[in-house]
Amino acid sequence: MFIMKRAFLVLAVLGLTTLSGCxxxxxxxxxxxxxxxxxxxxxxxxxxxLSDATINLVYELNNPNGFGLNLADVDYAFFVEGKQVVxxxxxxxxxxxxxxxxxxxxxxxxxxxDIVPVLETFLKKDTAAFRAQGSLGVKTPxxxxxxxxxxxxxxEVPKVPQVSFQAPRIKDITLTGATVEFPLSITxxxxxxxxxxxxxxxxxxxxxxxxxxxxxxxxxxxxxxxKQVTLPLTINFxxxxxxxxxxxxxxxxxxxxxxxxxxxSQSVPLSLNQLVNFVK
Numbered sequence: 001m002f003i004m005k006r007a008f009l010v011l012a013v014l015g016l017t018t019l020s021g022c023x024x025x026x027x028x029x030x031x032x033x034x035x036x037x038x039x040x041x042x043x044x045x046x047x048x049x050l051s052d053a054t055i056n057l058v059y060e061l062n063n064p065n066g067f068g069l070n071l072a073d074v075d076y077a078f079f080v081e082g083k084q085v086v087x088x089x090x091x092x093x094x095x096x097x098x099x100x101x102x103x104x105x106x107x108x109x110x111x112x113x114d115i116v117p118v119l120e121t122f123l124k125k126d127t128a129a130f131r132a133q134g135s136l137g138v139k140t141p142x143x144x145x146x147x148x149x150x151x152x153x154x155x156e157v158p159k160v161p162q163v164s165f166q167a168p169r170i171k172d173i174t175l176t177g178a179t180v181e182f183p184l185s186i187t188x189x190x191x192x193x194x195x196x197x198x199x200x201x202x203x204x205x206x207x208x209x210x211x212x213x214x215x216x217x218x219x220x221x222x223x224x225x226x227k228q229v230t231l232p233l234t235i236n237f238x239x240x241x242x243x244x245x246x247x248x249x250x251x252x253x254x255x256x257x258x259x260x261x262x263x264x265s266q267s268v269p270l271s272l273n274q275l276v277n278f279v280k
Contacts, residue, residue, distance in 0.1 A: 033141050034065055036062060036069065036096075036140075037061070037062045038059055038062075039060050039062070040057070041059060041060045041103070042057075043055060043155055044056050044058065044155075048193075048194060049158065049194065049195050049264035049265075049266065050119075050261075050266040051111065051113070051264045051265045051266030052109060052110055052111045052112060052264070053112075053155075054108065054109050054110075055078075055080075055155055056106070056108075057078070057106040057107075057108070058106075059104045059106070059149070060101050060102070061096055061101065061104060061136075061147075062100070062101045063096050063097065063098060063101075065098060065099070068095050068097055069096040069138050069139060069140055070093050070094065070096065071091070071092050071094040071096070071137065071138060072139040072144045073092055073137040073144075074089040074092065074134070074135075074137070075135050076089045076106055076133075076134035076136075076149060078106070078108040078130065078131075078132050079131040079132075079133075080108075080110050080128055081115050081128055082129075083114070085114070085115070086108065087108040088106065088107045088108070090105065096138070104136070106132070119268070120269070123158065124159075126156070127155060127156060127157060128157050129152070129153075129154055130155055131151070132149055132150065132152075133150050134148075135147065136148075156190065156192075158190055158192075158194060160189075160268055161186050161187055161188050161196060161221060162186070162189055164274065165184060165185075165255055165257075165272060165276050166183035167277045168180050168183070168276060168278050168279070169181045169278075169280070170247060170250070173247060176236065177236045177237050177238075178235050178237070179233070179235075181230050181233075182231045182232075183230045183231075184199070184228070184229050184231060185227075185228055186227045186229070187221075187225075187226040188221035188225050188226070191224060193222055194221050195220050195221075196219070196221055196263055197217050197218070197262040197263060198214065198215050198218065198261075199213075199214070199218070199259065199260075199261050199270060200214040200215070200260060200262075201257040201258050201272075202257070202259060203233065203256070204254075204255070204256040204257075205235070205240065205242070205255055206242040206245070206246040207254065208240035209239070210233065210239075210240045211233050211234070211235065213259075215231065235247065247278060250280060252276065253276065254273070254275055255272070255273075255276050256271075256273045256274075258270075258271050
């Protein structure tokens with residue numbers, strides 16, 4: 001019986017020592033722990049078209065400690081022009097590096113037709129307002145620390161490319177018709193790349209209907225870049241007497257294109273009306 005009591009006493013002392021050691025370690029960690037800081041870095045567009053865009057809100061978490069941390073939880077919502085849109089977030093458990101900064105990206109996909117009644121009016125704006133709200137939880141030795149994600153600002157609204165005619169060239173002309181090459185200049189007025197699925201429209205020369213022009217898929221226009229395409233068209237003089245007169249005499253004539261420009265799934269009206277110089 002004496003031996004059993006002594007054994008219980010030894011175990012109790014060892015237990016208290018272990019608990020005391022754990023508490024000491026925890027207190028040591030708490031005393032040495034430096035609180036991380038979270039700062040907003042930028043808002044940038046990705047994969048933008050005239051129909052939608054992905055807006056990436058980028059935050060930066062600075063961990064001044066010599067050990068890594070992990071995300072515990074994320075609660076995040078994103079609004080454009082006052083309407084909530086679909087927003088993604090970094091995964092829970094994401095490792096945050098020690099003694100340095102980790103970039104955290106919060107993507108949100110914005111379908112412009114869902115937030116405005118008239119898309120053409122929206123695309124004429126320079127910027128649109130956004131608001132982010134929520135919180136970010138970081139797992140640390142002193143528990144989960146919460147950081148607010150509140151941010152308001154603006155992002156660049158995609159603009160419709162500028163399209164213009166260059167001087168058309170008359171390649172072949174006969175008594176009954178002519179083949180004319182119509183050069184189009186398409187300029188991306190955005191600082192980011194923009195996909196253009198095509199331009200198509202009905203063409204008039206000197207007021208006469210002469211046919212349809214279509215570019216096909218133009219791919220992505222570089223930010224602030226210009227793409228030139230040349231579209232050949234055979235004009236039948238019997239159906240376009242006014243055009244025949246203009247083409248035979250050369251010089252200037254009024255050219256009009258009424259159609260649409262398509263970017264991804266969105267088409268917008270396109271109307272050009274220029275006085276151009278036909279060259280042979």
